[in-house]
Every structure is written in structure tokens, then in C-alpha cells.
Amino acid sequence: MVKKLNINNRRAYFDYELINKYKFIAGIELLGSEVKSIKNNNVSLNNSYCKLIKNNIYVFDMYVSNYLLGMNFNPKRVKKLLLKRKEINFIYNKINDLKLNIIPTNIFINERGYIKLIFFLAKSKKNYDKRQSIKNKYFEKLDKINYNSK
Template structure:
């Protein structure tokens, strides 16, 4: 079982997610302790392919409070993601040719290791966002009517 550490709700609202990848995350010891304490924000996090490797940017892991200053880490440093070459190649093709981005969808524990879920996403327009919101409201009303009908 995997336990969620953090989820990025903005990614589902702002992007059409076409594919998802699971990746390991290269962290320091104080970063893991900060994650366990819940001092993390992934709302603006995204990945970028550089020189055959994938790096995570914008992931805000606050420094661990009880560690010495020389031992702590910067809050928003780029972190390397651990992926297979095939997955890196797919991500590189999608970002270069199709104009897609790689938003961070969620971060979770798997076998005592921190894993991230990266999606290949194409940005939604405001019209798409309004359409999704309208569809969500209609589904909610349909569910209410079904419940009201079943109560009789």
C-alpha cells in the first residue's frame, strides 16, 4: 500500500494528463525527515529533462528545524528523479515535439521510499476549465436526483 504525502490538485485543473510515470526521488537525510514532519508543498512543482536526466523543480521541502545549518538543505533546490531510459526518452519527446509539460501529480511512500508521480500534461484553456466545472456540477445534480429517487 502507498500512503500519500502530498497531492497536486492544481495539476488536474490546469492540465490534460495523458500519461503518468512513477519515479524515485534523490533526497538528503534532512529532506526525508522534513517530509515525515509534513513540511512540503508541491503545488508549483514540475519536472524538466536536461542532458538525459530528469530534474524536479519548484518542490518546496522546508529545512528540518533541529538540524545544524551546515547540514540542512535549500528549500527549493532541483532534485534528480530516478527513471528508466525509455521513460526519460518518452518524456523528452513529449516536451520537445508536442509542447507538453511534466507536472508533479503526487508524492507518496512506497516500501519506505519516497516516490513521485509525474504526468505528461497539455495545458487547458479557460474554456476547457469552465467546461470541466460545468460537467462536474451536472454530475453532482444527477447524483442528487438519483439519491432522491432511491429514497422513495
């Protein structure tokens, strides 16, 4: 039986305008004790980002805490994403043409038991866009409260 894994980067939805058309799913190159630690939900995607370096995509600042019974490693170790060359070339072209960022949003375990990372190509929001999204969330909550009180 495969455990449910629900790890989200909530900050990414606030700081970036994610482009749904450019959603990718990739495997992650991990150590054995990192896999066990991730399966125990000891991972955080907050403030993590991806970079394209020498035709490979790497995840930076993804925090994976040390597994108690395994070997110790650097919790913020840079991890390589496993993608096809065609996908990497497509991402490279979009980043250079449209000036986009690569932002990881979710980690999940697929039906075969492999740990996968979902990432988007995104544009960073300006401060006034962030304030507007806070305002919209506030009014949505008010509408729900008013609707439920009737």
C-alpha cells in the first residue's frame, strides 16, 4: 500500500502567476534515506526554486530532513530533476523567450511508488498584484460567510 503524500508549496501560488499551460511532472534524483524521509512527510518546498544548469534542471532549497535510522546528508542538498531532453529544450526556450521562472509546487507518489515533483513555468507577481490577490481572498471569505448565514 502506497502512503498518500500531500506536500504543497503554498507560497508559490502567492508569489508567482503560474501558467497552467506549462505544467511539468518530473522524477527526482534522491538518496535512499531521503526517500524514506520524504515518505514520512519530512520535506518542505517553501522558498524552493529550480534552475537550468548545463542542460539539466536542479531543485534548490528543497528541505528534506535527515532520516533517523539512515545516513546523514545535507538537508538542503541540490537535487537533479529527471526529464527527457526534449522537455528540457522546450523549457530552456520558454525561459529565454518569455523570461519565466521554474517553480516547484507539489510532491506526490505515483501509482508505481516513485516520488514525483510538479513544477510550473511562472511569472513573478508585483507587489500590487499580491495585494489584489489578498483582497480577492478576503472578499471570497466574506461572501462564503454571508452565503452560509442565510
